Structures are given as C-alpha cells and as structure tokens.
Amino acid sequence: MSTDKKSRKKTMVGVVLSNKMDKSLVVQCERIIRHKLYGKYLRRHVKYMVDDPNERCSIGDSVLIEECRPLSKRKRWRVRDIVEKAV
Numbered sequence: 001m002s003t004d005k006k007s008r009k010k011t012m013v014g015v016v017l018s019n020k021m022d023k024s025l026v027v028q029c030e031r032i033i034r035h036k037l038y039g040k041y042l043r044r045h046v047k048y049m050v051d052d053p054n055e056r057c058s059i060g061d062s063v064l065i066e067e068c069r070p071l072s073k074r075k076r077w078r079v080r081d082i083v084e085k086a087v
Helices: none
Strands: 009-016 024-034 041-051 060-067 075-084
Touching: 009 041, 009 075, 024 060, 024 075, 041 060
Parallel strands: 041 075
Antiparallel strands: 009 024, 009 060, 024 041, 060 075
C-alpha cells in the first residue's frame, strides 16, 4: 500500500462573466453532451464563484480554474492561469 497518494485537483476552462467583487469572479464553464436517445449534441453550462487574489482577470477572459478548499460559502475554485485575454 502506497502512502504517496496525491489528490488530483479538478481543473476546468471557463469564461469570466463578472469581476465586480473584491478578489472574486463568476466564471461560466460550458460542456457539450450527447443526448442518449436522439444523439443531438447539447450545451450545458454552470457558473462557479472563483477566487482571484491578485485581481488579474477581466470580463471575457478565458481562464483555467482548479478546485481548492472551501474559501467561503460559495467559493471552492481558484484561478490557476489565464488562457486568453479578452480583446
């Protein structure tokens, strides 16, 4: 039995919708699923409250977020990297 178990943190890519809060963002992550019966592809999205301690992100940026410990009532994600800046 190994004691070297490292927990892999979940990561997602999303778009910043709001940065009006102090050190916080609202990020929308989108995924595409296939309907089981009809085979049509559907878009599903979910909004996450994300911690941005350095306040680097602006609205429209594409960001990589990772799971972390609970930081507040709704914040359980942290910005790891900015994938693409908004134009």
